[in-house]
Amino acid sequence: MSDYIPVGMGELKIARHPASLVVYGIGSCVIIAMYDKKNKIGGFSHVMLPDSSGIDKEKLNPAKFADTAVPLLFNKMGEEGALKSKLVAKLVGGAEMFPPTEDFSSNIGRDNVEAVKKALSILQIPIEAEDTGGNRGRSVEFDLDSGLVKLSILGQETKEL
């Protein structure tokens, strides 16, 4: 049995094969999966919010925010022995879970996805696959042997990204 390593909201974890990284119950958060195929090292960053500007640096958890989590994941992958120039990314999440009403609307999911994409493009990390937006919760398993991300949505068939 290989290890299943859960990655909670605002956390960032890196592992290598044969382990799997898992997240259950993703809503407006975005999971950034980064992978080095050759060395079979992968990382998950579970970001909650798009932008860290205005947050006191001393209190900042960089893994919570898209703009700081992407470079952090990129650098940590390098420290763990991944080839930074060969890293690819997959994105999952960014849903708006509750339909908008007259008094309430939110674009937090969409804003998270956009901020992650912007941060990835700055580092020139290609996005290989994504399943983002919509209004459904998601769960993912990242198999670090194959590099495949298994995606489940309540009431739907499992897909692979």
Add this chain to the structure above:
Amino acid sequence: MEDVTTLTRTQLDALREIGNIGSGNAASALAQFLNRKIDMAVPSAKILDFKEIPDLVGGPAQSVMGIFLKVMGEISGRFLLLIPEHTSLRLLHTLIPGCEIDSPLDMGEMESSCMREVGNILAGAFLNAISTLTQTPMLNSLPSMAYDLSGSLINYVVADMVAVSDKVLMIETSFIEAEEDLRIHIFLLPDPDSLKKLLKSIGVA
């Protein structure tokens, strides 16, 4: 902004009492329209790490019915009902004559509208009681409903409340109808800016 981690024991006790009064009123409303006796669990007012919230309803991968409302007025915040599948179906079967769906995934407009109305009534009763107690007008927005993983729903509701701290103040209670094990979890999350007003209105600022 008020830092929730600095709340004193007395303040938390006072907030728990608010939960008691609000959910007492909501339980009566529920008992009335279901026409049966509803018991109330002892409410809690807790400073919780947001990661712990899904564990209160069976873990992040547990599918639940969520009804979300915004609390508006001088004291603002968020109001969330999480209703396990079994209870949701029971409510629908009781409230809609002829309703026979066996999964919340099969809900149509009639069922959704019914669940939102349940949310509306419970939130209205809960907030009315607090509003009277604090002599501060509080209104609830129209309810929004989703049936999905509890982790996903909670993640969405708290995301922008935990930018700085990982902690949220949550007043939580549940209703239990013992014979059929019907449960409804009620969460009130006051906006950090409103917390001071809320504490002041009950004399523990």
